[in-house]
Amino acid sequence: MIEYDRKIKKQLKTLKPEIESWLKQTVSEKRFEHIARVAKTAKKYAKKLGLDHYKAELSSWLHDCAKEFPNEKLLEIAKEKNIEMDEIDYIHPHVLHARVSALIAKEKFAIDDPDVLGGIRCHTLAEPNMSKITMVVYLADATEPGRDRRFAAPIRKTFKHKGLEHAVLQAIDGKLSEVIEKKKPIHPLTIKARNWLLGIL
Ligand SMILES: [Fe+2]
Numbered sequence: 001m002i003e004y005d006r007k008i009k010k011q012l013k014t015l016k017p018e019i020e021s022w023l024k025q026t027v028s029e030k031r032f033e034h035i036a037r038v039a040k041t042a043k044k045y046a047k048k049l050g051l052d053h054y055k056a057e058l059s060s061w062l063h064d065c066a067k068e069f070p071n072e073k074l075l076e077i078a079k080e081k082n083i084e085m086d087e088i089d090y091i092h093p094h095v096l097h098a099r100v101s102a103l104i105a106k107e108k109f110a111i112d113d114p115d116v117l118g119g120i121r122c123h124t125l126a127e128p129n130m131s132k133i134t135m136v137v138y139l140a141d142a143t144e145p146g147r148d149r150r151f152a153a154p155i156r157k158t159f160k161h162k163g164l165e166h167a168v169l170q171a172i173d174g175k176l177s178e179v180i181e182k183k184k185p186i187h188p189l190t191i192k193a194r195n196w197l198l199g200i201l
């Protein structure tokens with residue numbers, strides 16, 4: 001029997017239509033479909049692990065809500081709301097969409113649960129000390145059925161055989177390889193997240 005937070009269950013039920021209609025105005029159809037697949041995948045992963053799937057689902061529905069904001073808007077919001085930034089955020093403001101999406105979840109949709117907000121905030125760069133729900137959202141975003149099979153299939157296999165933390169580490173490594181391949185800078189949050197995972201495995 002999975003223990004779950006009744007408040008989140010209720011919040012998901014009442015907020016979902018509002019979130020969906022907001023997303024339909026702010027993201028493309030293709031993005032909306034990705035978000036829906038992440039929610040479905042995160043729900044499945046959470047259930048498999050005996051975690052609160054309502055939290056995983058709510059977090060997933062909002063994880064990319066600022067994904068299509070222009071870079072200038074992301075930077076403007078981040079500065080205005082005092083989001084902690086690294087110099088890489090100024091070079092590649094797009095990565096801020098995760099932290100800005102978490103801010104929208106908090107301010108527009110009144111979400112205060114640390115797991116739900118963590119899943120949104122960490123889904124791109126990861127972070128040290130992520131909760132299990134937060135990692136479920138990270139993993140669901142990286143491995144939802146729309147993702148390239150060559151990237152996602154080995155990670156799904158690791159999740160099945162070695163568990164959540166190993167799969168998240170593999171997803172981080174996979175994303176880092178792409179960043180290195182493209183000669184892009186590595187965000188310090190990802191390095192910290194990876195070192196943290198190595199320390200707990
Ligand atoms: Fe994203």
Ligand SMILES: [Fe+2]
Pocket residue numbers: 034038063064141
């Ligand atoms: Fe996403």
